Amino acid sequence: MVTTPTPSENTGSNQMNAAADVSPLVASMALPQPLPSDFEPAQSPTIKAVAENLHFHYGKFHALKGVSLPIMQNQITALIGPSGCGKSTFLRCFNRMHDLYPNSTYQGAIRLLPDDINLVGPGIDPIAVRMRISMVFQKPNPFPKSIFENVAFSLRVRGGFSRSEISDEVERSLRSAALWDETKDRLHEPANKLSGGQQQRLCIARSLASHPEIILFDEPTSALDPKATRRIEELMTEIKSQVTVLVVTHNMQQASRVSDYTAFMYLGELIEYGPTAKVFQNPANQLTEEYISGRFG
Amino acid sequence: MSKAATTPVTLAPAAAAAGSLRRNKRYAAVAEVVLFLAAASSVLITIGIVAVLTYESASFFEHVSVREFLTGREWTPLFEPPKFGILPLLSGTLVTTAVALCVAIPAGTIIAVWLSEYAPYKFREALKPALELLSAVPTVVFGYFALQLVTPLLQKIIPGLPGFNMLSAGLVMGVMIIPYVASLSEDAMRAVPIALREGAYAMGATRVQTAWKVVFPAALSGISAAYILAVARALGETMVVAIAAGQEPTLTIDPRDKAETISAFIVRASLGDQPHGSIGYQSIFAAGLSLALMTLVFNIAGFFLRRRFREAY
Numbered sequence: 365m366v367t368t369p370t371p372s373e374n375t376g377s378n379q380m381n382a383a384a385d386v387s388p389l390v391a392s393m394a395l396p397q398p399l400p401s402d403f404e405p406a407q408s409p410t411i412k413a414v415a416e417n418l419h420f421h422y423g424k425f426h427a428l429k430g431v432s433l434p435i436m437q438n439q440i441t442a443l444i445g446p447s448g449c450g451k452s453t454f455l456r457c458f459n460r461m462h463d464l465y466p467n468s469t470y471q472g473a474i475r476l477l478p479d480d481i482n483l484v485g486p487g488i489d490p491i492a493v494r495m496r497i498s499m500v501f502q503k504p505n506p507f508p509k510s511i512f513e514n515v516a517f518s519l520r521v522r523g524g525f526s527r528s529e530i531s532d533e534v535e536r537s538l539r540s541a542a543l544w545d546e547t548k549d550r551l552h553e554p555a556n557k558l559s560g561g562q563q564q565r566l567c568i569a570r571s572l573a574s575h576p577e578i579i580l581f582d583e584p585t586s587a588l589d590p591k592a593t594r595r596i597e598e599l600m601t602e603i604k605s606q607v608t609v610l611v612v613t614h615n616m617q618q619a620s621r622v623s624d625y626t627a628f629m630y631l632g633e634l635i636e637y638g639p640t641a642k643v644f645q646n647p648a649n650q651l652t653e654e655y656i657s658g659r660f661g
Numbered sequence: 662m663s664k665a666a667t668t669p670v671t672l673a674p675a676a677a678a679a680g681s682l683r684r685n686k687r688y689a690a691v692a693e694v695v696l697f698l699a700a701a702s703s704v705l706i707t708i709g710i711v712a713v714l715t716y717e718s719a720s721f722f723e724h725v726s727v728r729e730f731l732t733g734r735e736w737t738p739l740f741e742p743p744k745f746g747i748l749p750l751l752s753g754t755l756v757t758t759a760v761a762l763c764v765a766i767p768a769g770t771i772i773a774v775w776l777s778e779y780a781p782y783k784f785r786e787a788l789k790p791a792l793e794l795l796s797a798v799p800t801v802v803f804g805y806f807a808l809q810l811v812t813p814l815l816q817k818i819i820p821g822l823p824g825f826n827m828l829s830a831g832l833v834m835g836v837m838i839i840p841y842v843a844s845l846s847e848d849a850m851r852a853v854p855i856a857l858r859e860g861a862y863a864m865g866a867t868r869v870q871t872a873w874k875v876v877f878p879a880a881l882s883g884i885s886a887a888y889i890l891a892v893a894r895a896l897g898e899t900m901v902v903a904i905a906a907g908q909e910p911t912l913t914i915d916p917r918d919k920a921e922t923i924s925a926f927i928v929r930a931s932l933g934d935q936p937h938g939s940i941g942y943q944s945i946f947a948a949g950l951s952l953a954l955m956t957l958v959f960n961i962a963g964f965f966l967r968r969r970f971r972e973a974y
Binding site for chain 1: 854856857858859860861862863864865866867870874875878879
């Protein structure tokens with residue numbers, strides 16, 4: 365079984381070496397500025413993963429054309445861009461979701477730090493990758509099981525947990541996902557009795573239960589009403605102390621509200637990357653400015 | 662039609678439109694009657710069958726008490742002295758059905774899981790029709806297959822197995838209904854949204870775990886319907902058991918014995934010259950009614966099972 369290190373284990377001294385390793389790449393692409401004062405970490409964040417010249421093909425279609433991008437640890441990185449720009453495709457490379465379908469080919473690398481493994485490398489088992497990098501989908505997709513079993517699922521597929529460990533972990537995850545108070549008296553009711561927003565928070569709890577290093581959010585609020593959206597956004601901000609977050613969104617306000625870093629993609633390429641405040645207030649690229657101001661997309 | 666009626670441009674086209682409107686209305690009325698009759702016929706035929714079964718059985722039960730029918734341990738309606746205990750036929754029916762389900766449900770389910778979750782797309786598209794072709798084989802062929810091939814093979818494994826036995830008939834009947842179970846279960850599993858599979862994979866589940874822990878439970882409503890259909894099919898199956906199980910009502914639960922099922926009795930009695938109105942003739946209908954009631958019970962059970970496991974996703 366793959367052990368899932370807790371976030372605290374990731375901030376070792378070797379982290380610094382790994383970060384130094386990729387610094388030329390980061391320097392070449394709008395180096396992260398000091399964060400705005402309302403963000404917690406005072407020191408500059410470490411890098412959790414880095415895409416290096418990542419190409420992806422669906423059959424003959426060249427969907428990602430050499431994307432290079434760092435993902436900062438315990439930060440929220442938003443991927444924005446018009447439909448078809450490849451942001452979801454990029455996101456789904458991180459947990460090898462494309463491997464479920466035939467004719468997908470990766471070139472380049474996504475290096476997961478600090479242990480520096482290439483997530484899209486040929487010898488890497490996609491299941492081992494998904495054990496460490498979890499995902500929340502566009503439409504809430506709880507399993508047709510009880511609330512408890514939904515959250516316990518990722519522990520059950522890993523195996524080797526005692527009953528009390530599982531129930532402790534379920535409680536912790538539901539608390540982290542701000543769902544415990546609403547569900548603690550009905551943990552054994554079917555999950556699909558919950559409202560849409562609750563279902564999506566359940567999916568977040570389900571993702572948190574296995575202590576992933578990164579959670580990928582693929583337009584997590586596009587099926588939700590504004591109030592439920594607000595709660596998911598708050599939740600993303602709350603959980604980033606435990607996990608690195610990568611979120612695809614169509615919603616500009618959402619990207620500017622929740623994310624620390626923003627990457628703008630267009631036609632399979634990364635156009636601009638930087639701290640969210642800078643990308644939104646002072647974009648370096650003409651295309652970014654036009655997209656953010658709603659002139660296309 | 663309504664457009665022609667509501668927007669007359671000039672008088673002459675309006676008159677023509679009114680004429681065609683009348684014609685259309687006539688056609689619509691005729692079509693409605695024809696459709697209604699077609700729909701009603703299936704209901705009427707069902708009512709007719711139930712009525713005949715009940716009517717003839719009623720005369721049967723004037724001669725034979727319900728208690729004797731349900732508790733009697735011998736069924737010899739065509740001999741002297743006639744005995745009318747349904748239990749031997751019931752045991753034959755239930756044992757062959759149970760043997761058949763022991764084959765069809767595991768095999769059909771595994772085939773369905775494999776087809777839906779493992780098989781490459783092209784392979785599935787080729788294999789599914791081939792599987793369904795298996796159900797196009799006439800059941801009499803399966804009957805002789807059981808008698809001539811499977812029984813001799815079984816006799817090598819189980820010494821002393823009689824030439825007619827329920828085991829062989831049940832096994833072959835099970836093979837015969839595998840396509841029903843597999844095909845319907847596969848449909849049910851295919852209908853599970855791809856989002857649920859992706860959700861399971863994203864949590865680190867393997868293919869086996871995704872299939873058994875997520876897709877299978879999600880499809881349970883449709884799969885249980887497939888099982889119920891298999892039960893109904895096995896209960897009513899006639900040729901295989903008539904040929905291979907021996908036509909001798911025996912009260913036993915040992916599948917190695919020979920026995921007769923309700924349907925096999927109906928065949929045998931119908932082939933003989935039972936005078937219309939005789940007790941032997943009426944016993945056919947009493948047996949038929951019992952079989953219909955059993956199937957009904959399973960269908961109702963299936964209905965509640967489906968409702969119990971229905972998943973909104």
